[in-house]
Amino acid sequence: MHLHGTAKINQNGHLEIGGKDTVELAEKYGTPLYVYDVELIRKRARAFKNTFTKLGVPAQVAYASKAFSTIAMLELIKEEGLSLDVVSGGELYTAIKADFPVEKIHFHGNNKSDEELKMALDYKIGCIVVDNFHELHTLHHLCSERDQKVNILLRVTPGIEAHTHDYILTGQEDSKFGFDLQNGQAETALIFAIESNYLNVLGLHCHIGSQIFETIGFILAARKILDKMSKWQEELNFTPSVLNLGGGFGIRYTDEDTPLDPSSYVEEMINEVKKETERLSLPMPEIWIEPGRSLVGDAGTTLYSIGSSKDVPNIRKYLAVDGGMTDNIRPALYDAKYEALLANRANEQPKEKVSIAGKCCESGDMLIWDLPLPDAGTNDILAVFCTGAYGYSMANNYNRIPRPPVVFVENEHDQLVVKRESYEDLLRLDLPFKEKTKI
Numbered sequence: 263m264h265l266h267g268t269a270k271i272n273q274n275g276h277l278e279i280g281g282k283d284t285v286e287l288a289e290k291y292g293t294p295l296y297v298y299d300v301e302l303i304r305k306r307a308r309a310f311k312n313t314f315t316k317l318g319v320p321a322q323v324a325y326a327s328k329a330f331s332t333i334a335m336l337e338l339i340k341e342e343g344l345s346l347d348v349v350s351g352g353e354l355y356t357a358i359k360a361d362f363p364v365e366k367i368h369f370h371g372n373n374k375s376d377e378e379l380k381m382a383l384d385y386k387i388g389c390i391v392v393d394n395f396h397e398l399h400t401l402h403h404l405c406s407e408r409d410q411k412v413n414i415l416l417r418v419t420p421g422i423e424a425h426t427h428d429y430i431l432t433g434q435e436d437s438k439f440g441f442d443l444q445n446g447q448a449e450t451a452l453i454f455a456i457e458s459n460y461l462n463v464l465g466l467h468c469h470i471g472s473q474i475f476e477t478i479g480f481i482l483a484a485r486k487i488l489d490k491m492s493k494w495q496e497e498l499n500f501t502p503s504v505l506n507l508g509g510g511f512g513i514r515y516t517d518e519d520t521p522l523d524p525s526s527y528v529e530e531m532i533n534e535v536k537k538e539t540e541r542l543s544l545p546m547p548e549i550w551i552e553p554g555r556s557l558v559g560d561a562g563t564t565l566y567s568i569g570s571s572k573d574v575p576n577i578r579k580y581l582a583v584d585g586g587m588t589d590n591i592r593p594a595l596y597d598a599k600y601e602a603l604l605a606n607r608a609n610e611q612p613k614e615k616v617s618i619a620g621k622c623c624e625s626g627d628m629l630i631w632d633l634p635l636p637d638a639g640t641n642d643i644l645a646v647f648c649t650g651a652y653g654y655s656m657a658n659n660y661n662r663i664p665r666p667p668v669v670f671v672e673n674e675h676d677q678l679v680v681k682r683e684s685y686e687d688l689l690r691l692d693l694p695f696k697e698k699t700k701i
């Protein structure tokens with residue numbers, strides 16, 4: 263079993279994270295429960311930042327908060343000196359409430375509403391990553407009404423097919439995101455922005471997908487963009503100061519995954535950009551990246567209690583937990599794979615293979631198929647690893663199941679940072695049906 267970060271098995275045979283016994287955490291806070299290893303998040307954040315510092319390249323590492331956005335998490339990211347990528351008014355609002363330095367906030371999204379753009383302008387955030395012509399023209403118009411200038415990046419689709427799940431591919435030509443680099447859209451957008459008195463183009467952005475293990479996709483994307491930059495330097499006399507190569511750095515969920523460490527991704531990207539800029543006689547741009555999963559993914563563990571079980575003789579044994587696709591939709595959505603163990607019997611050898619079912623009214627609500635476990639049963643605590651990214655942030659209330667709380671652990675301390683949703687919370691926005699509809 264691969265244990266991440268500070269996770270270890272203690273002398274009681276229990277899983278421990280951040281110096282805290284997870285069986286005690288499950289007793290204290292109940293299950294399901296998301297537990298985050300703060301030390302590991304810090305380690306990942308520093309690995310990204312330090313690599314840029316070591317290479318002497320001006321950079322911004324912006325945490326992609328869609329991976330996991332709560333006030334405490336953004337406070338931690340602020341403490342580590344990172345920038346922040348938000349992708350909706352809600353994520354921006356969370357950042358503001360976390361007192362995140364506005365100049366370090368970058369706003370993404372392929373369909374930002376006028377209200378969201380106005381909110382970004384009101385808060386004077388660091389930059390808006392413009393995705394399409396509608397947004398470009400709207401932003402110009404809104405800025406001219408207010409006589410306000412705004413920093414932008416243009417998001418381009420470089421025409422790269424990264425090797426990952428189809429639903430999380432974003433850099434290919436046939437994508438809903440960004441201005442196409444090859445067919446002239448990006449250039450048209452750039453000319454409009456350069457001519458606008460209100461849009462200050464800092465540079466270009468691309469994001470080729472998520473859970474990527476190879477650097478070749480990033481390298482090809484950088485090459486294609488730098489090639490265009492060189493053309494634009496010559497023809498438009500425009501030299502961008504920023505090249506944002508997005509996020510997408512993969513992590514290890516199971517043995518099938520073969521990620522690089524953060525510094526290797528960064529080093530290879532930088533080497534390529536340095537080489538290409540020299541070849542094309544371009545100034546070295548500031549490099550921005552937007553890791554989400556690789557900062558928090560393996561720092562999160564979900565604790566569940568096992569409840570019922572069902573034997574289908576000669577076929578399969580199901581064990582059901584008190585959560586499922588409501589707190590982790592990734593297996594249902596992407597066929598994502600996870601590793602897990604019994605937190606309360608972590609030193610016992612596996613005896614059988616069981617399949618872990620969620621509690622939702624869906625046959626597809628299965629968390630793990632054929633998981634090797636000791637003879638597990640009711641009241642055992644199952645710890646599912648690597649749920650830190652796109653777990654809580656994609657959680658939902660299907661079947662009116664309340665979302666679990668989040669606890670941060672570090673140096674033998676535990677701290678509740680998101681409370682468990684209550685039944686009252688579920689009904690908070692409901693209104694009674696008072697009158698019959700008049701026809």
Ligand SMILES: Cc1ncc(COP(=O)(O)O)c(C=O)c1O
Nearest residue numbers: 326469472509510552553554555
């Ligand atoms: C524009 C953008 N930046 C950054 C990310 C973060 O990706 P990841 O969590 O894979 O690092 C995403 C999500 O894929 C994204 O869409």
Ligand SMILES: N[C@@H](CCCC[NH3+])C(=O)O
Nearest residue numbers: 328430472473592651652
């Ligand atoms: N939500 C996805 C990643 C999508 C990233 C957003 N562009 C996942 O869980 O893997």
